[in-house]
Amino acid sequence: MHPQHSYRHRILALPGSLRRVSYNRKLLEACVDCAPSDLRIELFDDLAEVPMFNEDLESDKPLHTGVDRLLEAVAGVDGLLIATPEYNQSIPGVLKNAIDWLSRPLPEELLIGKPMAILGVSSGRWGTRLAQAALRQTLTATEAQVMPAPMLFVRDAERMFEDDGTLHDAATQASLHAFLLAFSNWVERVGSQRAAIAA
Numbered sequence: 001m002h003p004q005h006s007y008r009h010r011i012l013a014l015p016g017s018l019r020r021v022s023y024n025r026k027l028l029e030a031c032v033d034c035a036p037s038d039l040r041i042e043l044f045d046d047l048a049e050v051p052m053f054n055e056d057l058e059s060d061k062p063l064h065t066g067v068d069r070l071l072e073a074v075a076g077v078d079g080l081l082i083a084t085p086e087y088n089q090s091i092p093g094v095l096k097n098a099i100d101w102l103s104r105p106l107p108e109e110l111l112i113g114k115p116m117a118i119l120g121v122s123s124g125r126w127g128t129r130l131a132q133a134a135l136r137q138t139l140t141a142t143e144a145q146v147m148p149a150p151m152l153f154v155r156d157a158e159r160m161f162e163d164d165g166t167l168h169d170a171a172t173q174a175s176l177h178a179f180l181l182a183f184s185n186w187v188e189r190v191g192s193q194r195a196a197i198a199a
């Protein structure tokens with residue numbers, strides 16, 4: 001049974017693609033639409049404004065506004081959902097760049113202990129398997145708490161969405177729903193553990 005909570009967990013959904021009609025953004029928009037009642041999912045679509053990471057920029061006061069916006073958005077939520085495309089068997093540079101910024105102590109290491117889940121869609125047969133594996137490895141270094149299962153690899157992207165961008169494949173919708181229910185439980189579980197440690 002899905003637990004009932006007295007408040008909703010705020011989740012930031014981060015698409016790893018800047019493409020105007022990105023399938024990964026569409027997948028996250030589907031997450032916003034079919035989120036379980038205790039998750040409030042908001043899309044973060046400003047990765048294009050985040051400069052390439054450079055340690056020299058870390059001492060800028062204030063930080064670049066694109067970086068500030070990203071850090072603020074992540075600091076204000078209870079969990080992160082990342083949908084990654086697969087570029088050359090790994091994650092796009094824009095996503096790695098964002099994670100590098102988020103991994104720094106500015107003003108604190110925001111990803112430590114943060115509940116996360118990763119998913120992805122590609123037009124190919126493997127549905128971002130290698131990209132997700134690479135993302136999982138990178139996130140290990142940040143000490144984020146990445147949901148181990150279920151995993152969601154969506155393939156055949158062209159068949160999945162309507163012209164208006166909505167997800168229409170019934171099997172994928174069901175998988176997405178199960179994935180988000182599991183994530184809701186994961187956010188609750190990791191959040192409770194963090195609260196117990198802090199007490």
Ligand SMILES: Cc1cc2nc3c(=O)[nH]c(=O)nc-3n(C[C@H](O)[C@H](O)[C@H](O)COP(=O)(O)O)c2cc1C
Pocket residue numbers: 017018019021022023024025085086087088089090121122123124125126127128157
């Ligand atoms: C530079 C580049 C490299 C790619 N490499 C892979 C790959 O290694 N494996 C794969 O399945 N798809 C690969 N693709 C196809 C992408 O997965 C596909 O374009 C996907 O739709 C991109 O995600 P988006 O729709 O969210 O922008 C590549 C695409 C680009 C532009």
